[in-house]
Amino acid sequence: MTLELDAIDRRILAELQIDATLSAEQLSQRVGLSRNACWRRVRMLEESGVIAGRVALLDPEKLGYGLSVFMLIRTSSHEPHWLETFRGAVTSLPEITGIYRMSGDLDYVLRARVADMKAYDRLYQRLIAKVPLSDCSASFVMEEIRETTALPVQQR
């Protein structure tokens, strides 16, 4: 299942990753194609699943989620029961926007968004009430230098 995407497809993807509201007309001008040809390519990219969806991105500051946290978790217990409980606990908390099972000596990485330190502490308390964590270290994001959903589709 190797997809063959040419330079124009990649150009289209690059544009839509930045602004998905572009009309077929606008898009066609940017990539140098007729409106219809362009529209058909977009449709193909959607149907093949390369474009997984279109979402609205919200401003975290304006909604009271100005503090971003990474939680690095090491677990002593690797029994199935603990794992299940852990999964149930983390997935039940919507402030946790990223949940990753890792290789190496780290077991899980969590990414959470909260209002402030106090809100973080509440989240942490709710989490450890649901599942015991033997080793969890939190790091707070001081500055988001980059945060993008865009993949490098146009790579030179």
Next chain:
Amino acid sequence: MTLELDAIDRRILAELQIDATLSAEQLSQRVGLSRNACWRRVRMLEESGVIAGRVALLDPEKLGYGLSVFMLIRTSSHEPHWLETFRGAVTSLPEITGIYRMSGDLDYVLRARVADMKAYDRLYQRLIAKVPLSDCSASFVMEEIRETTALPVQQR
């Protein structure tokens, strides 16, 4: 500048965070409002910047970015020159989709997307060629249990 968003605004945001292609008609049915009233709210949310934009999300697997990596960086040198070089280096690499300056003993966290281990190594080599890293540990994502751009706007 405190924004007052009522339950319907939040319902709208919740829907658009999942699917930004919903028409005003569809949206209005889901949130229980007339088409126009709904449309006016969306417009207000856009103008106030609560809705920061609409983007297409692509399938990383289908584009050859199946491996996700977190790089945890500690730096010995905190001189302005090193910092500047570091920023230039990381921001020049588009595979690095997240760049965060942290509090605590971690200095930076990077999130990158690559094809495989070999591609990771190439990225790493390119990075350290641009800026010396005294302490950088990489952790690879084995499983993305959750990865969402959606903020919990509807909280209970």
Next chain:
DNA sequence: TTTGAAAACGAACAGCT
């Protein structure tokens, strides 16, 4: 001032050349 209906406009989609 806010809400709903409806007209006008523009974009999306399908069929045909």
Next chain:
DNA sequence: AGCTGTTCGTTTTCAAA
């Protein structure tokens, strides 16, 4: 692939509450 027509969504206007 391009052209064209029909359908559908968006945006504006207007009238009523």
